Amino acid sequence: MPDPIRQPAAPKARVAVLISGSGTNMAALLYASRAEDCPYEIVLVASNKPEAGGLALAAAEGVPTFALPHKGMSRAEHDAAMDTALREAGAAYVALAGYMRILTDDFVRSWEGRMLNIHPSLLPAYKGLHTHQRAIDAGDSHGGVSVHLVTPELDDGPVLGQTRVAILPGDTAETLAGRVLFAEHQLYARCLAAWVTREKSPEWLTEQVREKALALPEADETNSHGMACFGIVKGKKFAYVANNHHAGGHVALLVKISGADEQASLIEQDDERYFRPAYFGDNWIGIRLDLGDTDWDSIADWLARSWRSVAPRKLVHLMDVADQF
Structure with a gap:
């Protein structure tokens, strides 16, 4: 019998990822994007640190990269240059994955509704840094991870998804962080996929x-x-x-x-x-x-x-x- 006529695949959403370090969440997003049914593709990995390990990984996997040190530049100038790189890559969405820069309000507003971040706590609890130690010190039964939309206020955008991670007896910030990282790698790709397809849902x-x-x-x-x-x-x-x-x-x-x-x-x-x-x-x-x-x-x-x-x-x-x- 002749093969059935295949419908052309829907174009994938074009996503740029911003990192400042090893880029493990970027890698999780990248490898998830290689699945045939994944609705997004990574078109650029950019960083404020040329030595960031995630850049080398992205390049080895054939993903275009961009790096621009922020030293000597105003925050607005650096954000403008990053914005230009994202748009020249044709990105429709931005995923922050360990990008250790506070973004200007203008940059955030220009990507309103199209920029996501992952944060290692169950927001709205423990915004900012040292989230795992703060959860342990508070005697919480669980830590966790949240994916949220980025708004001008730090770690305050609408939450798109969360995963709870149990805090075990004797946990340190480091041991808890290691387990939360597994959850991060699972959650981010799912939330990103759901978000970029919502406009056809x-x-x-x-x-x-x-x-x-x-x-x-x-x-x-x-x-x-x-x-x-x-x-x-x-x-x-x-x-x-x-x-x-x-x-x-x-x-x-x-x-x-x-x-x-x-x-x-x-x-x-x-x-x-x-x-x-x-x-x-x-x-x-x-x-x-x-x-x-x-x-x-x-x-x-x-x-x-x-x-x-x-x-x-x-x-x-x-x-x-x-x-x-």
Whole structure:
């Protein structure tokens, strides 16, 4: 029998890793990325220390490297140079893996939602240094590790995953650290993989729409033919989230528009993103959410416009008045 036709593999998310030392967590991320089903690839390993051992390992494995000593440079200048290197490598995400530099707020904000860090404690406990000794001194039953998004405040971003590690009788900071390191190597790759694929996850995409739709006045949610459906309380519907609707194979937002001319214009403008939703007619447009580059401010605008098209005039007037303040 002939071989079945294989669908082209989805492009992997491009990740840069920042290190300052031996790079064991970088190595764990790198080797995990070699699995066929891993959704990310390492495109650069960069460091503020040219002698960092992890750079040699990355180079031996064929991964591009970049090193720039921070001595003699302001923090802002060094961060700007690192940022340039990351972007020239085409990185879409950054993983901090033992990068021993406090980053500037500008650098952090420029990678908001796309930079992860691993910290050897069960955050929010024991931010900063000496985490294992502090856990032992406090008499805790467990230490552990957390993966979190990076925000301007040190070790304070949303936690994406944690693993608890038991503290044994007689443990020292060094023995506990050794076991926590095993957990780090397991957890980081899983959290990174989950994070870079979230923008194609139906659950995550639906939640983003839900948050914006339900922020509109008197909006509520029901379920219609297996789709999350948003409307005015006891009124008309203004949005749906379709997941493989009628075997379309994608996750999309369906919202109301002015008619066939606008529908045709949008599809002509970008026929990968916009489509005519089956059985919804000319007054609706489908907007794909699973392309990985959704502009969520634009989605909020589409929802607001669709809401206005079905909301009672009095309610629209109240919203217009509120928008003036």
